[in-house]
Amino acid sequence: MKTKELWVRVLALVLPVSIGLLATAAAAQETAPVLPRQAADAIASHKVALDTMWTLVTAFLVFFMNLGFAMVESGFCRAKNTVNILAKNYIVFAVSSVAFLLTGFGLMFADGNGFVGTHGIWFVGGPDNSPAMGDAYRGVYGSISWTGVPLWAKFFFQLVFAGTAATIVSGAVAERIKFRSFFLFSFLMVGLIYPIGGHWIWGGGWLSKLGMLDFAGSTVVHSIGGWAALAGAMLLGPRIGKYTKDGRPVGIPGHSMTSATLGVFVLWFGWFGFNPGSTMAADWASIAHIATTTNTAAATASISALLTAWALLGKPDLGMTLNGGLAGLVAITAPCAFVSVPAAFLIGLIAGVLVVLAVLFFDRVKIDDPVGAISVHLVNGMWGTLALGLFANPEICPAAAAAKPGLFLGGGVQQLLPQIVGVAAMGLFVFPASALGWLVLKATVGLRVSPEEEYEGLDVGEHGNHAYPDFQPVAVYATSGSGPGPGRPREATVAGMVEFEKAR
Amino acid sequence: MKKIEAIIKPFKLDEVKEALAREGVRGMTIAEVKGFGRQRGHTELYRGAEYVVDFLPKIKIEVLVGDDQAGAVAAVIEKAARTGRIGDGKIFVTPVEEVVRIRTGERGEEAV
Numbered sequence: 001m002k003t004k005e006l007w008v009r010v011l012a013l014v015l016p017v018s019i020g021l022l023a024t025a026a027a028a029q030e031t032a033p034v035l036p037r038q039a040a041d042a043i044a045s046h047k048v049a050l051d052t053m054w055t056l057v058t059a060f061l062v063f064f065m066n067l068g069f070a071m072v073e074s075g076f077c078r079a080k081n082t083v084n085i086l087a088k089n090y091i092v093f094a095v096s097s098v099a100f101l102l103t104g105f106g107l108m109f110a111d112g113n114g115f116v117g118t119h120g121i122w123f124v125g126g127p128d129n130s131p132a133m134g135d136a137y138r139g140v141y142g143s144i145s146w147t148g149v150p151l152w153a154k155f156f157f158q159l160v161f162a163g164t165a166a167t168i169v170s171g172a173v174a175e176r177i178k179f180r181s182f183f184l185f186s187f188l189m190v191g192l193i194y195p196i197g198g199h200w201i202w203g204g205g206w207l208s209k210l211g212m213l214d215f216a217g218s219t220v221v222h223s224i225g226g227w228a229a230l231a232g233a234m235l236l237g238p239r240i241g242k243y244t245k246d247g248r249p250v251g252i253p254g255h256s257m258t259s260a261t262l263g264v265f266v267l268w269f270g271w272f273g274f275n276p277g278s279t280m281a282a283d284w285a286s287i288a289h290i291a292t293t294t295n296t297a298a299a300t301a302s303i304s305a306l307l308t309a310w311a312l313l314g315k316p317d318l319g320m321t322l323n324g325g326l327a328g329l330v331a332i333t334a335p336c337a338f339v340s341v342p343a344a345f346l347i348g349l350i351a352g353v354l355v356v357l358a359v360l361f362f363d364r365v366k367i368d369d370p371v372g373a374i375s376v377h378l379v380n381g382m383w384g385t386l387a388l389g390l391f392a393n394p395e396i397c398p399a400a401a402a403a404k405p406g407l408f409l410g411g412g413v414q415q416l417l418p419q420i421v422g423v424a425a426m427g428l429f430v431f432p433a434s435a436l437g438w439l440v441l442k443a444t445v446g447l448r449v450s451p452e453e454e455y456e457g458l459d460v461g462e463h464g465n466h467a468y469p470d471f472q473p474v475a476v477y478a479t480s481g482s483g484p485g486p487g488r489p490r491e492a493t494v495a496g497m498v499e500f501e502k503a504r
Numbered sequence: 505m506k507k508i509e510a511i512i513k514p515f516k517l518d519e520v521k522e523a524l525a526r527e528g529v530r531g532m533t534i535a536e537v538k539g540f541g542r543q544r545g546h547t548e549l550y551r552g553a554e555y556v557v558d559f560l561p562k563i564k565i566e567v568l569v570g571d572d573q574a575g576a577v578a579a580v581i582e583k584a585a586r587t588g589r590i591g592d593g594k595i596f597v598t599p600v601e602e603v604v605r606i607r608t609g610e611r612g613e614e615a616v
Contacts, residue, residue, distance in 0.1 A: 140614075156534070157565070249553040250552075250554065250555050251548070251549060251553035251554055251555035252550070252553075252555065253549060253550045253555065256549075312552070313549055313552055315549060317550075317551060317552070318553040319550065320551055358553060359552060361550075363552060363553055
């Protein structure tokens with residue numbers, strides 16, 4: 001009985017709706033002549049809606065990467081510096097949001113000369129008729145008029161990228177930099193250095209005119225972040241206890257491989273926004289292709305880093321493997337839309353080997369980078385940008401900016417050459433510019449905490465509290481690398497340890 | 505009365521505890537401790553760089569026994585805790601002057 005009643009109700013609902021639909025269809029046929037125009041408008045507005053949706057959703061994924069960086073960096077550092085790392089990773093996105101709004105977006109994307117945008121800088125205040133595109137665009141942000149989304153979608157998407165470049169720095173300078181110096185440097189980074197470098201490639205500047213391509217930012221985001229990180233790490237010097245008296249690097253284990261692994265998975269996930277989102281359009285063919293190249297490179301790089309570490313160090317080191325996945329993601333960021341999936345496979349494979357060798361290299365030349373940020377973002381940012389010049393295939397993703405055939409596709413150096421120029425130019429600009437910034441900070445507010453504070457931990461020194469107040473793990477390993485002996489202090493007082501470390 | 509202190513490998517605790525129970529030992533105190541002996545810790549590898557772990561985790565067991573029982577109890581611990589590899593630990597036997605059971609006020613052997 002009850003089933004019957006239900007059917008009657010369903011029919012009562014469905015019938016009028018069906019009749020209504022048929023009637024509408026009939027009416028539509030009668031008025032067919034005016035439809036094309038309406039349909040065109042409807043499709044256009046739907047495209048704007050879809051593109052805006054895609055751009056914003058992927059931007060939100062990239063925002064999530066801030067959590068990934070916070071987890072990776074805090075996991076790779078000691079428990080006594082956890083509050084400090086988290087505080088840096090947190091505030092850097094807030095600083096980026098402010099700095100990119102005040103000057104960053106305008107300097108990067110506004111019309112100007114080959115080196116910097118000069119119009120509508122303050123608060124993204126220039127005229128703009130987005131989502132009008134191409135020839136229909138009227139405004140000062142012409143360099144980004146290739147996408148048909150509203151101005152604030154463009155701003156938001158670019159903002160989360162700027163935030164990523166800034167947050168790369170924090171890991172390399174971790175466990176010894178004064179919080180205030182990092183805080184101030186972040187303003188400089190996102191308000192000035194990143195947008196100027198970015199203008200050259202994405203803002204219609206001289207490198208883009210040269211034909212240099214960087215789809216989602218191996219150079220713009222990762223190398224710029226990496227160069228600034230390198231300058232900071234070099235000027236700070238290594239952490240106390242990182243080297244023995246005879247210059248041998250000492251491992252300083254991070255306090256949570258759980259956090260580090262969580263962070264890398266979050267970053268890998270966020271990268272599905274970073275790369276496929278950089279179409280800034282729901283361009284179905286491209287975004288599927290890019291998602292696949294991105295994932296493939298991350299996978300092959302993870303495996304090759306694992307195998308490289310296993311072969312060189314005797315164990316499948318997790319820290320190196322995690323760096324490997326990130327290295328593959330950074331490397332595929334520039335070429336993801338211009339190379340085939342097999343090429344992405346190879347690019348990742350090489351990235352994983354590169355990152356392990358780079359970590360060992362920087363350890364050896366006494367550039368102390370607690371999380372491997374320079375090896376991941378700078379070394380593989382350069383590799384990915386050059387790989388574009390090797391593997392670019394114009395038939396892939398024709399919707400993306402036209403690439404010339406790469407060296408391995410019979411194109412000679414026509415695409416490789418601008419890539420080389422771009423990689424070199426960015427280093428020649430960002431490294432000295434950020435070094436200058438660090439030096440000014442060193443002369444004014446100071447760069448490095450005192451040895452006493454570094455020994456006790458920056459959590460208490462900089463922020464006045466512990467990350468794990470009820471569970472303060474005590475380090476049981478020696479930072480000396482020499483084991484217990486007559487040279488070790490009898491009493492583990494802070495002053496005694498500092499004196500001991502200085503004496504080495 | 506004797507106090508027997510044994511520093512053993514952590515994973516040997518259950519075996520030692522059961523062996524002591526079979527021997528008639530009715531109470532013990534344990535602590536998680538860290539230390540090193542002649543092997544002087546060991547090195548581990550993190551991201552390609554070695555570091556020295558000076559103090560290895562161990563378990564310290566304290567047992568109070570009567571004078572006549574001390575030799576047998578020490579032997580039981582020795583047998584149960586041995587793996588034959590470096591780092592098996594040590595046993596110390598020391599005389600105890602006085603034992604007090606706080607609840608009842610008993611003194612000496614009765615309080616053990």
